Every structure is written in C-alpha cells, then in structure tokens.
Amino acid sequence: xxxxxxxxxxxxxxxxxxxxxxxxxxxxxxxxxxxxxxxxxxxxxxxxxxxxxxxxxxxxxxxxxxxxxxxxxxxxxxxxxxxxxxxxxxxxxxxxxxxxxxxxxxxxxxxxxxxxxxxxxxxxxxxxxxxxxxxxxxxxxxxxxxxxxxxxxxxxxxxxxxxxxxxxxxxxxxxxxxxxxxxxxxxxxxxxxxxxxxxxxxxxxxxxxxxxxxxxxxxxxxxxxxxxxxxxxxxxxxxxxxxxxxxxxxxxxxxxxxxxxxxxxxxxxxxxxxxxxxxxxxxxxxxxxxxxxxxxxxxxxxxxxxxxxxxxxxxxxxxxxxxxxxxxxxxxxxxxxxxxxxxxxxxxxxxxxxxxxxxxxxxxxxxxxxxxxxxxxxxxxxxxxxxxxxxxxxxxxxxxxx
Numbered sequence: 595x596x597x598x599x600x601x602x603x604x605x606x607x608x609x610x611x612x613x614x615x616x617x618x619x620x621x622x623x624x625x626x627x628x629x630x631x632x633x634x635x636x637x638x639x640x641x642x643x644x645x646x647x648x649x650x651x652x653x654x655x656x657x658x659x660x661x662x663x664x665x666x667x668x669x670x671x672x673x674x675x676x677x678x679x680x681x682x683x684x685x686x687x688x689x690x691x692x693x694x695x696x697x698x699x700x701x702x703x704x705x706x707x708x709x710x711x712x713x714x715x716x717x718x719x720x721x722x723x724x725x726x727x728x729x730x731x732x733x734x735x736x737x738x739x740x741x742x743x744x745x746x747x748x749x750x751x752x753x754x755x756x757x758x759x760x761x762x763x764x765x766x767x768x769x770x771x772x773x774x775x776x777x778x779x780x781x782x783x784x785x786x787x788x789x790x791x792x793x794x795x796x797x798x799x800x801x802x803x804x805x806x807x808x809x810x811x812x813x814x815x816x817x818x819x820x821x822x823x824x825x826x827x828x829x830x831x832x833x834x835x836x837x838x839x840x841x842x843x844x845x846x847x848x849x850x851x852x853x854x855x856x857x858x859x860x861x862x863x864x865x866x867x868x869x870x871x872x873x874x875x876x877x878x879x880x881x882x883x884x885x886x887x888x889x890x891x892x893x894x895x896x897x898x899x900x901x902x903x904x905x906x907x908x909x910x911x912x913x914x915x916x917x918x919x920x921x922x923x924x925x926x927x928x929x930x931x932x933x934x935x936x937x938x939x940x941x942x943x944x945x946x947x948x949x950x951x952x953x954x955x956x957x958x959x960x961x962x963x964x965x966x967x968x969x970x971x972x973x974x975x976x977x978x979x980x981x982x983x984x985x986x987x988x989x990x991x992x993x994x995x996x
Contacts, residue, residue: 620665623658627679631670634677648674734947737954740961741789745811749777749787750979751916751971752812752836754820755923756794757930757953761943770946772933772953773803776926777812780976782969784925786961787812789954791946797825804833816979817912819920822848822905840905842869843922852895861888861895869921874910878903913975925970929960 632638636645653668670677756771771794778784787810790803800823818830819839830838849865850858868881881903889896909921919925933956943949964970 616665620667623665623667623679627667627670630679631672631677634675635672648672733951733955737951737958740958741950741954742810745777745787745807745813748780748814749812750780750814750816750976751778751920752787752807752815752818752834753777753923753926754818754826755926755930756821756823757933757937759937759943759949760941761946761949767942770949772949774926774930774933774953774957775803775807776929777815778919778971780973780979782971782973782976784964784970786929786957786964789950789957791949794823797829800826800829801833804829808833814979817908817920819909819923821923822902827905837908837911838905839908839920840902841922841924842906842909843924845902845906849895849898852892852898861892864888865899868907871910872914874907877907877910881907913978915972915975919971929957932956932960 628639631650634647635650636647637643639650649672651671651673654671656667656669658665658667667679669679753776754773756773758769758771760767761770762768770791773788773790773792773794774786775788775790776784777787788803788807790799790806792799792803794800815834815836817837817839818834819841820826821841821844827838830836846862846865850862853861864884864887865881868877868884871877871880881899885896885899885903888899909917912920933953936952936956937943937949940948940952943952
C-alpha cells in the first residue's frame with residue numbers, strides 16, 4: 595500500500611513555516627483520498643494483484659476552502675469509472691457560490707434587497723427577494739440548535755443586555771428588545787446562553803426568559819448584571835433567587851444627568867471613590883458620605899444615590915478578582931455593537947423569526963470564537979461561590995453500608 599512516511603516526515607521538517615498547519619491539512623486530506631482510491635481499485639500504487647479492477651490515470655486539481663486557508667488538492671483519476679472524494683459536495687460551482695454568497699451576505703448584514711446585485715456581479719442570474727429568504731432559512735436549524743442547547747455545570751454570573759431593533763407588526767413599525775444573555779461558568783469560560791425578543795419593561799417577559807434558561811440547565815446563578823429594567827429585579831428574585839448588580843456604567847450616566855455639564859467631572863470623581871474601596875462596608879460608607887455632601891445642592895442626585903446604593907454595590911460581595919468583570923454589562927457591550935452593526939443594515943425586520951435568524955447567527959459565530967480563547971475569569975475564586983460538596987452517604991449511613 596502507499597508509503598506515507600516520507601511526506602509526513604517532510605512536513606514535520608517544515609514545522610517552522612507559517613503555512614505548516616495548512617500543509618499538514620493538505621497532506622492528510624491527500625492521504626485519505628489515496629487510501630480511498632486504493633480501496634476502490636483493489637490495489638496500491640505499482641502493486642500487482644489479481645484483485646485490481648482498474649488503473650490510475652493521473653490527477654485533476656481542485657481547491658478546498660477551509661478555516662486554515664485554501665487547500666490545493668490533487669484528486670486521483672481512473673482509467674475506467676470515476677472517483678470523487680465524499681467530503682466534497684458534487685454540486686455545480688455556480689450553485690455553491692450562489693448559496694454561499696447569499697448566506698454570507700445576509701448574516702454579514704447586507705439586506706436582501708441588495709443580495710440580487712451581489713449575485714449578478716458574480717456573473718450569475720438574478721434572484722428574487724423571496725428566493726433569498728428561502729435559501730437563508732437553512733441557517734435556522736443551526737441557530738435554533740445553538741439557542742436551545744442544554745446548559746451543564748454551574749453558572750455563577752449572568753449578564754443581560756438589550757439591543758433595540760425595528761420590526762413590522764400588524765401594519766406598523768414597532769421597537770422590540772433583543773435580550774442577549776451571557777453567562778460565566780465555574781471553569782472561567784463565558785458563553786452566550788440565550789436570546790429573547792419582546793418588550794423589555796414587562797416582568798412577565800423577564801420571568802419567561804429566565805425560566806427558559808433554568809429549564810435548559812442554567813443553575814447556581816449568584817449574580818445577575820444588567821441595566822435597570824422595570825420588572826427585572828422581581829423576576830430575578832422570583833426565578834433565580836440571585837443578587838442583582840445594576841450596571842455601574844449606566845448608573846453613572848443616570849447620576850450625572852442630575853447635574854450640569856460643568857460639574858459632571860467633579861461629581862464623577864467623587865462617586866468613583868466609593869468603587870475603589872476594598873470592601874462593601876467601605877464602599878457603602880463612602881457613597882453615603884458623598885450623597886450627604888451633594889444633598890443641599892443636588893437633592894435629586896442624593897435621593898438617586900440613596901435609592902440605588904444597594905444595587906450598584908452588589909458586586910462588592912463577590913471575589914476581588916472578579917469585580918472588574920461583574921460591575922457592569924461592559925463585557926458584552928462589544929457583542930451588542932456587532933449585533934447592532936449587522937442589524938442596522940437590514941433596517942426594519944419583517945418579523946421576529948428574521949431577527950432571531952440574523953442575531954442568532956451572529957451570536958453563534960461569536961460564541962465559537964470565545965471557546966477558542968483563554969479563560970475569561972480566574973477559576974480559583976470560584977470556590978468561594980460554589981457550595982461544598984455533600985457526601986453521598988452521611989457518616990452513619992456510610993458505616994452501615996460498609
């Protein structure tokens with residue numbers, strides 16, 4: 595049979611080359627095709643056997659686009675019959691290009707009205723808007739499987755943030771909230787765990803969303819971080835039984851709205867003193883002292899601080915190493931901006947399903963990227979959040995069992 599030791603040895607000698615992984619992938623795929631052809635022919639290269647059914651007849655070049663780059667393959671040809679690798683779909687090039695450009699353009703934020711121009715620019719015939727939508731629907735299976743996947747393990751931190759989009763509903767255009775949920779597990783990894791569309795101010799909306807996360811396995815949530823939405827706090831307490839951290843960035847903006855622009859820098863510096871304290875007691879004392887200083891000049895600001903102190907300092911009850919990540923929704927702000935950038939090109943979505951398709955595809959893409967990165971949070975402090983393991987057998991029962 596084929597001796598594959600020499601090409602692999604040559605590849606290992608190229609380990610320092612920038613294209614090493616691509617070269618390895620090309621060699622592995624080539625070896626798979628050679629072995630496949632040997633089985634089809636019934637004999638290896640230059641091998642004499644009575645089981646041979648045909649002979650080789652050179653190669654034809656073919657490229658394969660992968661995440662490692664464009665692989666240049668040599669597909670074996672036969673004198674009698676034909677061979678085509680099973681991992682290459684035997685479609686027409688134009689058909690594959692058509693489907694690819696439609697899906698990539700749509701997920702990339704290009705509206706369906708402009709996809710027809712892209713297709714024609716490739717030298718293919720134009721297609722209608724309804725055809726574009728039908729072809730894009732095969733994204734739905736992957737997106738739905740991702741958004742409904744079971745969640746395993748413990749997830750102590752949960753971030754919730756909303757991006758507002760426009761949707762047609764009953765002949766009019768309405769604004770809906772696309773709520774994105776990101777959670778961090780005890781292994782220090784973060785994942786996008788949910789997407790929900792609806793009115794963000796309603797408690798029933800929040801409760802339904804949180805219940806859906808719990809049903810899928812989201813458990814041991816200790817802290818939920820979000821902006822101040824009506825109905826959210828009670829839903830968190832009722833469904834999750836967790837603490838709530840009001841986004842500190844949004845809180846600061848709300849506080850500065852009570853003073854003139856000329857005094858905002860001074861007020862901001864005074865408020866930030868509370869957040870650099872080493873513990874909750876010191877932060878609370880500093881914030882109350884600041885509120886008392888402002889009470890005479892800005893009574894509404896002082897009242898705002900009094901009412902929101904507990905919520906904005908909730909993160910101080912958690913490990914110091916995690917506080918920089920859990921005091922606001924900033925960890926998912928970049929994700930929201932990317933979703934908004936893609937959605938803004940579409941403009942007005944025809945229905946909720948279209949929103950889930952596009953936003954869900956963006957989230958799936960981002961989540962895959964996160965899984966290849968290093969841990970998002972330190973794992974050692976997670977032990978402070980995880981309850982001690984309970985013995986399967988209490989001492990007296992264990993003794994009896996022995």
